[in-house]
Amino acid sequence: MHSPHSAHDHGAHDHDGHGHGSHGHHGHSHAPADFGRAFAIGIALNTAFVIIEGIYGYLANSTALIADAGHNLSDVLGLVVAWIAVILSRRPPSDRFTYGLRGSSILAALFNAVFLLIAVGAIGWEAILRLFNPQPIAEMTVIVVATIGIAINGFTAWLFASGSKSDINIKGAYLHMAADAAVSAGVVVAAFITMLTGWLWPDPVASLVIVAVIVWGTWGLLRDSTAMSLSAVPSHVDPVAVRSYLEGRPGVTDVHDLHIWPMSTTEIALTCHLLIPAGRPDDSFLLQTAHDLDHRFGIQHPTIQIETDPDTACRCVLTSAPAI
Numbered sequence: 001m002h003s004p005h006s007a008h009d010h011g012a013h014d015h016d017g018h019g020h021g022s023h024g025h026h027g028h029s030h031a032p033a034d035f036g037r038a039f040a041i042g043i044a045l046n047t048a049f050v051i052i053e054g055i056y057g058y059l060a061n062s063t064a065l066i067a068d069a070g071h072n073l074s075d076v077l078g079l080v081v082a083w084i085a086v087i088l089s090r091r092p093p094s095d096r097f098t099y100g101l102r103g104s105s106i107l108a109a110l111f112n113a114v115f116l117l118i119a120v121g122a123i124g125w126e127a128i129l130r131l132f133n134p135q136p137i138a139e140m141t142v143i144v145v146a147t148i149g150i151a152i153n154g155f156t157a158w159l160f161a162s163g164s165k166s167d168i169n170i171k172g173a174y175l176h177m178a179a180d181a182a183v184s185a186g187v188v189v190a191a192f193i194t195m196l197t198g199w200l201w202p203d204p205v206a207s208l209v210i211v212a213v214i215v216w217g218t219w220g221l222l223r224d225s226t227a228m229s230l231s232a233v234p235s236h237v238d239p240v241a242v243r244s245y246l247e248g249r250p251g252v253t254d255v256h257d258l259h260i261w262p263m264s265t266t267e268i269a270l271t272c273h274l275l276i277p278a279g280r281p282d283d284s285f286l287l288q289t290a291h292d293l294d295h296r297f298g299i300q301h302p303t304i305q306i307e308t309d310p311d312t313a314c315r316c317v318l319t320s321a322p323a324i
Helices: 037-062 062-089 103-130 141-159 166-198 203-230 239-247 284-296
Strands: 253-260 268-275 303-305
Touching: 037 062, 037 141, 037 166, 062 103, 062 141, 062 166, 062 303, 103 166, 103 203, 141 166, 166 203, 239 253, 239 268, 239 284
Parallel strands: 268 303
Antiparallel strands: 253 268
16 A cells, blocks of 8 residues: 555665674674685685596596596586676666675575585496496595595685575585585595405495485585575574564554565565554654664565554455465
8 A cells, every 4th residue: 555654664674885784683794795715716726626636536547536526526616606696696786686686696505506416416326336346446546636635625615614604605615615525535534445455345435425425414505595595584584573573663553464585695685564553653663673673683674664544454465365
């Protein structure tokens, strides 16, 4: 409804750049942190290592080492996608993309989760084939190359560690690199066992175990990025608590058409209608509400519509009956 008492209230909307820093009760960043240097270093190191590992994996006849090189190659692509998303998410809004391209970070996280699962599927298939047809490997070459891989992937993962808890796109990059470090560690262990015992099966078995570990770790990323792409309420936000807070604001007798969704992997938006029969509040009400939503729940972009006549049915209420 768009009467004078129920207009879309821009006073409660937190526009970009209006005095918000990186503070907040939940520690949410209001803009993606700058991991450009981390991406550049990670991509350069891993591209060089993929070439080295692929060559020596072929020379050493190690399926695990070749599989790790393939996995590293997928990680390079994953890092490139995540970096592009960070850059795109900073593009200013346009007439057509009114939120800018913030949502690209969500798509990148989803892509990385799916791509990582496809990569480990290929590794697992190759390991199964080698398990039924074991072949000797050059153990010392495998150990040296895989140890270098642990150092490179571990260092790259460390570069992204600080952002992995607050940004699911950065978490995707972090998981890629941490998974590769785990793969390389498994390759080293398998090569040591083969060197000491002469057994040929540890190399492919190590690959299968690592595949299981990576799938387990990636499932959460896939679940969260899928939920974000469907505009689900972020898992760390309690919609019941948000509604309860809004219902408890002075003069509010009803809250409806409440929506909470991720604009990007680091920013959350909210829209709602508040019924205030006592009359339209002043701007301080809206400013305090926006402040509390940010600091209590990490919601940086609220837009609130005020309605004052309880006898005038809101169109959104009439059209939002649950499906049967």
